[in-house]
Amino acid sequence: MADRLTTEVRAKGRLEAFSDGVFAIAITLLVLDLVVPHHAGGRLLSELFRERPVYLAYFISFMSIGIVWIEHSALTEALERVDAGFLRLNLLLLLFVGFLPYPARVMQEYLSLIEPQHGGQRTAVAFFGMILFLMSLMLLVLGKYAEREGLFGGDTVEERTAERRVTYKLAPSLIFYALASVLGLIQPYVGLVLYFVIGVYLLLPVRTVRGWLGRGKS
Amino acid sequence: MADRLTTEVRAKGRLEAFSDGVFAIAITLLVLDLVVPHHAGGRLLSELFRERPVYLAYFISFMSIGIVWIEHSALTEALERVDAGFLRLNLLLLLFVGFLPYPARVMQEYLSLIEPQHGGQRTAVAFFGMILFLMSLMLLVLGKYAEREGLFGGDTVEERTAERRVTYKLAPSLIFYALASVLGLIQPYVGLVLYFVIGVYLLLPVRTVRGWLGRGKS
Amino acid sequence: MADRLTTEVRAKGRLEAFSDGVFAIAITLLVLDLVVPHHAGGRLLSELFRERPVYLAYFISFMSIGIVWIEHSALTEALERVDAGFLRLNLLLLLFVGFLPYPARVMQEYLSLIEPQHGGQRTAVAFFGMILFLMSLMLLVLGKYAEREGLFGGDTVEERTAERRVTYKLAPSLIFYALASVLGLIQPYVGLVLYFVIGVYLLLPVRTVRGWLGRGKS
Amino acid sequence: MADRLTTEVRAKGRLEAFSDGVFAIAITLLVLDLVVPHHAGGRLLSELFRERPVYLAYFISFMSIGIVWIEHSALTEALERVDAGFLRLNLLLLLFVGFLPYPARVMQEYLSLIEPQHGGQRTAVAFFGMILFLMSLMLLVLGKYAEREGLFGGDTVEERTAERRVTYKLAPSLIFYALASVLGLIQPYVGLVLYFVIGVYLLLPVRTVRGWLGRGKS
Numbered sequence: 055m056a057d058r059l060t061t062e063v064r065a066k067g068r069l070e071a072f073s074d075g076v077f078a079i080a081i082t083l084l085v086l087d088l089v090v091p092h093h094a095g096g097r098l099l100s101e102l103f104r105e106r107p108v109y110l111a112y113f114i115s116f117m118s119i120g121i122v123w124i125e126h127s128a129l130t131e132a133l134e135r136v137d138a139g140f141l142r143l144n145l146l147l148l149l150f151v152g153f154l155p156y157p158a159r160v161m162q163e164y165l166s167l168i169e170p171q172h173g174g175q176r177t178a179v180a181f182f183g184m185i186l187f188l189m190s191l192m193l194l195v196l197g198k199y200a201e202r203e204g205l206f207g208g209d210t211v212e213e214r215t216a217e218r219r220v221t222y223k224l225a226p227s228l229i230f231y232a233l234a235s236v237l238g239l240i241q242p243y244v245g246l247v248l249y250f251v252i253g254v255y256l257l258l259p260v261r262t263v264r265g266w267l268g269r270g271k272s
Numbered sequence: 273m274a275d276r277l278t279t280e281v282r283a284k285g286r287l288e289a290f291s292d293g294v295f296a297i298a299i300t301l302l303v304l305d306l307v308v309p310h311h312a313g314g315r316l317l318s319e320l321f322r323e324r325p326v327y328l329a330y331f332i333s334f335m336s337i338g339i340v341w342i343e344h345s346a347l348t349e350a351l352e353r354v355d356a357g358f359l360r361l362n363l364l365l366l367l368f369v370g371f372l373p374y375p376a377r378v379m380q381e382y383l384s385l386i387e388p389q390h391g392g393q394r395t396a397v398a399f400f401g402m403i404l405f406l407m408s409l410m411l412l413v414l415g416k417y418a419e420r421e422g423l424f425g426g427d428t429v430e431e432r433t434a435e436r437r438v439t440y441k442l443a444p445s446l447i448f449y450a451l452a453s454v455l456g457l458i459q460p461y462v463g464l465v466l467y468f469v470i471g472v473y474l475l476l477p478v479r480t481v482r483g484w485l486g487r488g489k490s
Numbered sequence: 491m492a493d494r495l496t497t498e499v500r501a502k503g504r505l506e507a508f509s510d511g512v513f514a515i516a517i518t519l520l521v522l523d524l525v526v527p528h529h530a531g532g533r534l535l536s537e538l539f540r541e542r543p544v545y546l547a548y549f550i551s552f553m554s555i556g557i558v559w560i561e562h563s564a565l566t567e568a569l570e571r572v573d574a575g576f577l578r579l580n581l582l583l584l585l586f587v588g589f590l591p592y593p594a595r596v597m598q599e600y601l602s603l604i605e606p607q608h609g610g611q612r613t614a615v616a617f618f619g620m621i622l623f624l625m626s627l628m629l630l631v632l633g634k635y636a637e638r639e640g641l642f643g644g645d646t647v648e649e650r651t652a653e654r655r656v657t658y659k660l661a662p663s664l665i666f667y668a669l670a671s672v673l674g675l676i677q678p679y680v681g682l683v684l685y686f687v688i689g690v691y692l693l694l695p696v697r698t699v700r701g702w703l704g705r706g707k708s
Numbered sequence: 709m710a711d712r713l714t715t716e717v718r719a720k721g722r723l724e725a726f727s728d729g730v731f732a733i734a735i736t737l738l739v740l741d742l743v744v745p746h747h748a749g750g751r752l753l754s755e756l757f758r759e760r761p762v763y764l765a766y767f768i769s770f771m772s773i774g775i776v777w778i779e780h781s782a783l784t785e786a787l788e789r790v791d792a793g794f795l796r797l798n799l800l801l802l803l804f805v806g807f808l809p810y811p812a813r814v815m816q817e818y819l820s821l822i823e824p825q826h827g828g829q830r831t832a833v834a835f836f837g838m839i840l841f842l843m844s845l846m847l848l849v850l851g852k853y854a855e856r857e858g859l860f861g862g863d864t865v866e867e868r869t870a871e872r873r874v875t876y877k878l879a880p881s882l883i884f885y886a887l888a889s890v891l892g893l894i895q896p897y898v899g900l901v902l903y904f905v906i907g908v909y910l911l912l913p914v915r916t917v918r919g920w921l922g923r924g925k926s
Binding site: 155160 | 289303308314330349
Binding site: 538556 | 719722723725726729730732733734737740795796799802803806807809810813814817818827828831832835
């Protein structure tokens with residue numbers, strides 16, 4: 055029995071190592087999508103400056119993966135062990151994390167002013183938002199699964215924090231991402247700015263968010 | 273002697289870290305092969321939609337590497353130590369894992385409808401299946417080698433689980449992959465769908481598979 | 491309380507694993523920017539030789555990320571725990587680390603003699619220097635934050651070493667990077683050589699630097 | 709004092725994690741250099757088959773990085789601690805590891821028969837061999853440095869094994885790599901085959917090599 059526990063604790067260690075790897079690679083691959091302005095000569099500065107929307111898209115993509123990493127790491131820290139189902143659901147989360155650089159690239163290409171792609175911006179921004187939505191959804195599913203299967207250690211501080219994160223931050227963010235995607239279909243830049251705002255909100259520590267909501271229960 | 277054991281346990285730790293790295297990178301590099309539809313303008317949505325076979329190929333590649341990672345992680349967890357031979361065989365497994373993005377890229381390019389490459393789909397699908405076969409084969413070889421060299425700790429739960437995985441899942445999957453590759457040579461999409469089905473089957477926990485086979489021995 | 495400490499220590503472990511991943515990937519992605527001389531035939535050697543400025547740029551980029559990794563690793567080793575704020579500031583540092591391959595690519599393209607891009611070298615070199623500056627700045631901010639929030643364990647050898655690093659090396663390097671960037675705007679190769687010199691200076695162990703400054707206090 | 713030791717042991721842990729990351733990424737990035745035959749249609753199989761020299765080059769590159777990883781991991785396992793000098797020399801080793809995909813890409817392009825680049829093969833093969841030589845040299849330097857600075861724990865089994873590796877395998881391999889590079893300048897395929905043979909020799913466990921040399925001292 056003790057053996058079994060040790061194995062499960064170690065399985066958790068490898069799940070974290072593998073997930074950290076995928077998160078770190080996905081977040082760093084984003085830079086490959088930034089296009090170098092060719093033959094700009096003395097106009098290089100202004101060419102780089104015109105790429106503002108692309109940098110914003112890069113920043114949002116980076117921030118979004120970073121947030122999911124922070125939440126994922128907070129979740130698995132609160133876990134006592136992982137099981138076969140958790141491993142497989144986690145793989146599904148990583149599928150969306152590893153896929154995000156693609157909609158990010160599509161969006162960057164259609165927002166780029168170096169090689170302008172008029173039209174298609176709405177689709178690109180909504181496509182990106184959809185993957186953000188699915189990433190958050192999978193995180194929520196992982197949290198709910200861990201709760202149902204009793205993978206948390208007990209009623210510790212960490213578990214309660216993890217629950218609060220789900221209730222006060224992840225669940226609402228799903229609605230916000232869905233909304234932002236739909237708005238992106240109408241006004242792409244509005245969608246983009248909303249992704250940014252949701253990201254900033256998710257980056258705020260839970261404590262702050264609860265404070266805003268005016269709740270005092272510990 | 274105690275020293276030697278400590279070293280071998282630590283050697284295992286680095287083998288896991290290095291392998292996790294290669295798995296994580298290979299699985300995340302797959303996204304680089306997805307092609308952004310250029311100058312699609314307002315037709316971007318339909319262009320993205322037409323790329324369905326490419327997304328399926330991406331999903332299968334991701335799932336296949338994910339499965340090998342899960343099996344590899346289950347195998348090394350059951351090990352008590354690794355030796356020089358295991359290290360080298362493991363490198364051979366990683367060779368195929370690190371190589372998989374190439375046949376995946378070939379297959380995606382020949383399945384893509386944005387830049388259609390009529391013909392060659394059969395070869396591409398069979399080539400991909402051959403590497404899936406070799407990956408599974410190396411995993412089986414690793415498991416058999418560990419058994420023969422007594423790298424498992426003893427007759428623990430983990431070892432028996434590892435053995436069962438080999439007997440009930442990996443060994444049959446080899447035959448299935450070989451079959452799917454041959455069928456892919458005749459009907460590429462049949463091969464593709466079979467890779468998907470094998471993947472889903474491999475993702476099911478061992479317990480479930482044994483249940484299907486109607487065996488009750490613990 | 492003991493639980494809480496354990497969690498914070500483990501949070502530190504994952505922060506290190508994720509950061510090591512981003513550092514390792516960013517430093518290794520740099521190689522993708524090196525352009526293979528096409529159709530050079532027998533002139534391949536001379537074509538490769540002409541690329542000297544590009545190799546220098548590669549070397550400087552590699553060294554700069556390597557330095558930040560060494561300093562980051564020295565900093566987090568001295569920490570007893572990390573908190574939510576540290577996690578988020580660390581993400582901001584990683585943003586610049588992950589972004590560096592982009593200005594490195596811009597600079598390499600505009601310094602390359604295979605596909606010469608006359609003009610724009612000044613902008614490219616200064617852009618690169620600006621990111622180096624921001625990377626160092628974020629490292630300094632992280633160190634100051636950790637000090638203010640009492641994340642160090644106490645008045646140990648490590649903490650004092652970490653403080654000394656900040657005072658004798660990181661803070662001055664900020665001024666040097668700012669200066670080098672400005673000079674790069676006037677004479678690109680002067681900027682490039684200065685980045686190299688600053689890198690070598692930062693690679694020298696703290697002890698040596700303090701010796702030069704003629705201070706003997708331990 | 710105990711504190712200091714703990715820190716140094718942990719510094720070793722991060723050095724290993726970061727190095728494993730760079731090794732894993734460099735070895736996996738090699739796959740990006742494999743070119744997909746475009747518009748091959750029904751001739752895809754023969755087009756892929758003609759790429760044999762490129763696959764050989766890929767295999768040799770993969771094997772070479774794999775070997776250096778195995779030797780590096782054996783070396784650092786034998787270490788009790790690392791110091792500032794070791795950290796910096798290790799960064800220099802990683803510079804060559806991270807750079808290897810570039811000469812590998814040059815070599816693959818000039819060996820490729822899809823887009824033939826007549827001439828330049830000699831330079832490409834010798835360039836690749838030079839980096840292999842420098843990688844092995846840095847590994848030797850790291851080993852010698854660790855010995856001189858007393859970073860090994862004492863006269864344990866691991867240390868003596870590490871010493872033997874240096875004496876019986878790494879040192880001779882330097883001469884072989886230099887020879888193979890020179891021969892590659894005259895006959896590129898001879899150089900390529902020699903890199904392969906040296907790789908196989910380095911992959912053999914030390915014990916075997918010592919047996920061949922007819923020495924029995926333990």
